[in-house]
Amino acid sequence: MNDSVYGGLLTDKYELTMLSAALRDGTANRTSTFELFARRLPDGRRYGVVAGTGRFLEALPEFRFDDVARGSLTEFLDPDTLAYLRDFRFRGDVDGYAEGELYFPGSPVLSVHGSFAECVLLETLALSIFNHDTAVASAAARMVSAAEGRPLMDMGSRRTHEHAAVAAARAAYIAGFAASSNLEAHRRYGVPTEGTSAHAFTLLHTGPDGPDELAAFTAQVDALGVGTTLLVDTYDVTTGVANAVAAAGTGLGAVRIDSGDLRVLARQVREQLDRLGATRTRIVVSGDLDEYAIAGLRAEPVDSYGIGTSLVTGSGAPTANMVYKLVDVDGIPVEKRSARKESHGGRKEALRLSRTTGTVTKEIVYPVGHPPPSVEPSRVLSIPLVRRGESVIALGTEALDVARELVASGLRSLPWEGLMLSHGDPAIPTTLIPASRPPSDTQE
Amino acid sequence: MNDSVYGGLLTDKYELTMLSAALRDGTANRTSTFELFARRLPDGRRYGVVAGTGRFLEALPEFRFDDVARGSLTEFLDPDTLAYLRDFRFRGDVDGYAEGELYFPGSPVLSVHGSFAECVLLETLALSIFNHDTAVASAAARMVSAAEGRPLMDMGSRRTHEHAAVAAARAAYIAGFAASSNLEAHRRYGVPTEGTSAHAFTLLHTGPDGPDELAAFTAQVDALGVGTTLLVDTYDVTTGVANAVAAAGTGLGAVRIDSGDLRVLARQVREQLDRLGATRTRIVVSGDLDEYAIAGLRAEPVDSYGIGTSLVTGSGAPTANMVYKLVDVDGIPVEKRSARKESHGGRKEALRLSRTTGTVTKEIVYPVGHPPPSVEPSRVLSIPLVRRGESVIALGTEALDVARELVASGLRSLPWEGLMLSHGDPAIPTTLIPASRPPSDTQE
Numbered sequence: 052m053n054d055s056v057y058g059g060l061l062t063d064k065y066e067l068t069m070l071s072a073a074l075r076d077g078t079a080n081r082t083s084t085f086e087l088f089a090r091r092l093p094d095g096r097r098y099g100v101v102a103g104t105g106r107f108l109e110a111l112p113e114f115r116f117d118d119v120a121r122g123s124l125t126e127f128l129d130p131d132t133l134a135y136l137r138d139f140r141f142r143g144d145v146d147g148y149a150e151g152e153l154y155f156p157g158s159p160v161l162s163v164h165g166s167f168a169e170c171v172l173l174e175t176l177a178l179s180i181f182n183h184d185t186a187v188a189s190a191a192a193r194m195v196s197a198a199e200g201r202p203l204m205d206m207g208s209r210r211t212h213e214h215a216a217v218a219a220a221r222a223a224y225i226a227g228f229a230a231s232s233n234l235e236a237h238r239r240y241g242v243p244t245e246g247t248s249a250h251a252f253t254l255l256h257t258g259p260d261g262p263d264e265l266a267a268f269t270a271q272v273d274a275l276g277v278g279t280t281l282l283v284d285t286y287d288v289t290t291g292v293a294n295a296v297a298a299a300g301t302g303l304g305a306v307r308i309d310s311g312d313l314r315v316l317a318r319q320v321r322e323q324l325d326r327l328g329a330t331r332t333r334i335v336v337s338g339d340l341d342e343y344a345i346a347g348l349r350a351e352p353v354d355s356y357g358i359g360t361s362l363v364t365g366s367g368a369p370t371a372n373m374v375y376k377l378v379d380v381d382g383i384p385v386e387k388r389s390a391r392k393e394s395h396g397g398r399k400e401a402l403r404l405s406r407t408t409g410t411v412t413k414e415i416v417y418p419v420g421h422p423p424p425s426v427e428p429s430r431v432l433s434i435p436l437v438r439r440g441e442s443v444i445a446l447g448t449e450a451l452d453v454a455r456e457l458v459a460s461g462l463r464s465l466p467w468e469g470l471m472l473s474h475g476d477p478a479i480p481t482t483l484i485p486a487s488r489p490p491s492d493t494q495e
Numbered sequence: 496m497n498d499s500v501y502g503g504l505l506t507d508k509y510e511l512t513m514l515s516a517a518l519r520d521g522t523a524n525r526t527s528t529f530e531l532f533a534r535r536l537p538d539g540r541r542y543g544v545v546a547g548t549g550r551f552l553e554a555l556p557e558f559r560f561d562d563v564a565r566g567s568l569t570e571f572l573d574p575d576t577l578a579y580l581r582d583f584r585f586r587g588d589v590d591g592y593a594e595g596e597l598y599f600p601g602s603p604v605l606s607v608h609g610s611f612a613e614c615v616l617l618e619t620l621a622l623s624i625f626n627h628d629t630a631v632a633s634a635a636a637r638m639v640s641a642a643e644g645r646p647l648m649d650m651g652s653r654r655t656h657e658h659a660a661v662a663a664a665r666a667a668y669i670a671g672f673a674a675s676s677n678l679e680a681h682r683r684y685g686v687p688t689e690g691t692s693a694h695a696f697t698l699l700h701t702g703p704d705g706p707d708e709l710a711a712f713t714a715q716v717d718a719l720g721v722g723t724t725l726l727v728d729t730y731d732v733t734t735g736v737a738n739a740v741a742a743a744g745t746g747l748g749a750v751r752i753d754s755g756d757l758r759v760l761a762r763q764v765r766e767q768l769d770r771l772g773a774t775r776t777r778i779v780v781s782g783d784l785d786e787y788a789i790a791g792l793r794a795e796p797v798d799s800y801g802i803g804t805s806l807v808t809g810s811g812a813p814t815a816n817m818v819y820k821l822v823d824v825d826g827i828p829v830e831k832r833s834a835r836k837e838s839h840g841g842r843k844e845a846l847r848l849s850r851t852t853g854t855v856t857k858e859i860v861y862p863v864g865h866p867p868p869s870v871e872p873s874r875v876l877s878i879p880l881v882r883r884g885e886s887v888i889a890l891g892t893e894a895l896d897v898a899r900e901l902v903a904s905g906l907r908s909l910p911w912e913g914l915m916l917s918h919g920d921p922a923i924p925t926t927l928i929p930a931s932r933p934p935s936d937t938q939e
Contacts, residue, residue, distance in 0.1 A: 060678040060679035060682055061652075061657045061661070061677075061678075062652070062677075062678055062679075063650070063652055063653070063678070063690055064676050064677075064678055064688045064689065064690030065676065065690035065691055065693055066690075066693075067678070068690060068691055068692060068715075068718070068719055069692050069693060069695070069696045071718050071719070072692070072714045072715045072717070072718035072719060075714065075717060075718045076713075076714035076717065076718070078699050078700065078714070081699060083699065085695070110657075119682075120682070123678070123681065123682040124678070127688075129718075167695075167699050171695055171696075174653070174693070174695075175652055175653050175657075176657060178653035178654070179652060179653055179654075179655065179656060179660055180656075180657060182654050182655070183655055183656040183659070206507070208505075208506070208619050208623060209507070209618070209622035209626065209819075210622070210626050210814040210816070211627055211656075211659070211813075212623060212624075212627040212655075212656055212658060212659035212662055213505045213554075213619075213620060213623040213624060213627075214505070214656060214658035214659065215627070215655070215656035215658065215659045216505070217505070218656055232507035232508050232509065232619075233505075233508075234506055234507070234511070235504040235505050235506075237567065238504055238563075238564070238567040244508045246507055246509030246510075247509055248509055248512065248513050248516070249509055249510075249513060249615075249618070250820070250821070250831045250833070250838075251513070251529070251611075251615055251618075251820070251821035252513045252516065252517070252615075253831075254821045254829040254830070254831060255522050255525060255527065255611050255821060255824055255829075256522065257824050257827055257829045258827075259827070262829070266520075269520075270517070270519065270520035270522070271512075271516045273516070273519060274512070274515050274516035274519045274520070274573075275515070275516060284833045284834075285831045285832070285833065286831070287832070309833065309836070310833035310834045312834075338836070360814055360816065364808075364813040364814055365813075369655075369808040369809075369813040370654040370655060370804055370807070372654070372804065375653075376694070376695070377694070377695040377698045377699060380701050383702075383703070385698040385701045386698070387694045387697075387698060387729045387730070388729070388730050388731070389694070389728045389729065389753065389754035389755070392753070392754045392782070394694075
């Protein structure tokens with residue numbers, strides 16, 4: 052923990068050495084645009100979900116260099132650079148995709164505009180936030196889609212860094228998860244929480260005569276009411292279910308199964324519950340589930356899913372691999388030519404075409420201010436996020452619900468093959484309309 | 496960011512509902528031992544490296560529930576539980592492996608002893624810290640081993656959550672990395688930092704007449720000296736190297752290549768540098784490297800490596816999948832029998848046997864106080880970490896160097912096949928001596 056002092060230090064050293072060199076040779080104030088985008092989706096993924104926008108905008112005003120921070124930089128920075136950092140705060144503009152928007156390879160998820168100095172300083176922070184949150188939200192959306200309306204709960208806090216866990220709970224909620232186990236995510240972001248008990252609570256009720264699962268269940272029901280969820284697989288599932296109904300009666304809220312062949316167990320437990328008269332007791336399953344396992348349980352009497360490791364680790368893609376590249380200097384498009392790591396110059400924005408049914412067909416990335424002529428219905432994806440350093444969109448709890456609705460409508464807008472879990476191409480193609488080289492066409 | 500208030504809320508809701516139920520039925524004060532361990536290593540790994548111990552011990556005194564935290568819990572917790580939390584701090588004992596120790600399946604990495612209430616509350620925090628830090632350190636150690644003495648630098652901050660990045664830099668340093676790009680890791684933990692410039696700095700030096708790489712290099716050398724590292728692959732590597740030596744002279748510190756076929760480029764660049772007289776200029780390579788790519792570059796004239804994504808995401812194993820299980824209640828060993836998720840009852844500690852050469856041969860996990868008779872040289876791995884809630888080991892910067900040395904000696908102690916990068920079994924077997932069931936043998 053010990054996180055009370057930070058802000059600007061959550062960054063890479065080279066951002067500051069570049070700043071130092073640019074201040075020295077007079078290029079620090081050149082008007083610059085950096086673009087944050089993914090060259091490709093994680094292997095075989097058909098879409099991604101933008102997440103982190105709200106956290107990034109909340110972090111912006113705190114990305115400062117206080118005395119403690121500057122004190123730790125004196126060993127390698129010159130006085131001019133330290134003076135610049137003392138007064139630093141971002142005063143530029145940011146445009147980009149709303150949080151919860153789908154994205155594809157090349158989508159200009161963020162476009163940061165200002166002096167080179169102020170824009171370059173944001174690189175690491177922006178990438179850390181977007182790469183983490185987007186990876187989690189993108190995996191979570193596939194799980195939500197696979198669950199076909201059954202609620203999902205994030206139980207992954209223990210499988211990731213203690214602060215990443217809070218951001219992961221937030222990203223999962225945006226993607227459509229119903230709740231999280233994480234209490235700080237509730238306090239900070241209003242994410243609904245759930246959680247009842249672990250195997251330890253059952254094991255705790257062991258005496259000289261051996262285990263006493265019924266005593267554990269009775270204690271839990273006494274404390275949390277019959278609506279609670281009892282964990283029935285500590286010893287034997289059939290005995291566990293019998294003890295659960297004995298402790299709570301037929302009004303028991305739910306039982307949780309955390310191990311074994313969940314397909315077989317879900318059916319057995321459903322039959323047993325029904326036989327015991329607990330026909331409305333729900334079945335919660337957990338234990339190393341990912342989107343494929345969720346889909347594999349579609350035919351079973353499972354009422355909700357608890358998801359841990361696969362959620363917080365992005366289900367095989369723990370980072371979104373977004374990059375942050377300088378694309379424009381004083382109105383001149385710039386791009387690098389490194390092998391397989393090319394960038395495309397010029398400030399860009401994007402729109403998405405759809406059929407009249409609402410199904411999307413194509414994304415077009417074009418130079419700012421020069422949208423393509425179009426006869427099909429389209430929606431501009433790039434919106435103003437920050438002007439002169441101040442956020443111009445709503446943040447906080449309500450913004451989370453807006454983002455959550457945007458993910459849901461985005462998933463509804465995909466062609467059917469876009470929702471397939473199997474490896475495939477991006478659900479829609481992206482067309483890039485390149486920037487014209489000056490001086491032929493630089494009217495903006 | 497906004498991380499100023501947390502502490503106890505970095506946890507799962509069910510820890511608190513279990514506490515509530517246990518307080519109500521009188522079991523909360525039963526003397527309990529929880530064990531933190533991994534049932535198995537990540538797929539094909541031959542060893543793991545314990546990391547997070549120092550961070551966990553530093554977090555312990557901060558894991559409290561202040562007014563703000565308790566205020567967010569009133570909607571689901573009863574007054575007795577809230578009163579318990581108001582006064583809570585961990586006052587129990589912790590034993591475990593020193594940070595930097597190798598571990599294998601079943602190694603009792605942490606053993607937490609106290610009342611059920613105080614031990615269960617630590618579950619999520621302990622797992623978050625150990626699962627993250629251990630995953631990074633375990634991957635990092637394989638990279639260090641593959642690099643055979645050439646320095647490695649962590650450049651992965653941008654590929655993971657902004658706070659996880661700080662912990663990852665610390666874990667990588669423990670595992671033997673030479674430095675990190677992360678400035679907060681330097682301020683907080685004293686991790687050495689490195690970093691010079693990105694492609695953006697070269698692209699910034701673009702004018703109406705086009706790119707001017709030489710101007711960018713000259714500016715960087717003016718600011719940072721000829722010992723700096725110039726990034727030569729923005730446009731064309733051969734031209735980049737020529738510009739680099741033109742800007743800095745033959746005393747140039749290093750060039751960095753971040754794209755393309757690094758094997759071919761490293762050789763070409765080495766020849767070109769030598770031809771230009773820059774025979775002592777080092778070659779730094781980066782760009783999607785992992786332990787296999789590092790090993791694949793062993794024969795090339797590469798002087799150091801920059802590692803990003805694969806480091807901070809655990810190179811395919813982003814979490815160590817450790818669990819935290821109740822193993823003893825009031826002196827009675829307890830264990831669950833869930834399919835493929837068994838635990839083994841009883842308080843345990845461990846020792847490692849070795850040949851007289853120092854090569855380890857076996858790990859033995861045994862009931863506390865009952866070590867096996869042994870004729871081979873052995874070292875007890877379990878040490879006291881916390882007594883009555885207070886850390887009894889050194890923390891902070893110096894402790895990091897001790898852990899780093901422990902990793903290095905651990906890697907030297909492995910049999911040769913233990914250092915192979917290919918998939919395989921754990922380098923040494925672990926033998927578990929089970930706890931005797933009471934009352935036959937419960938002398939402790």
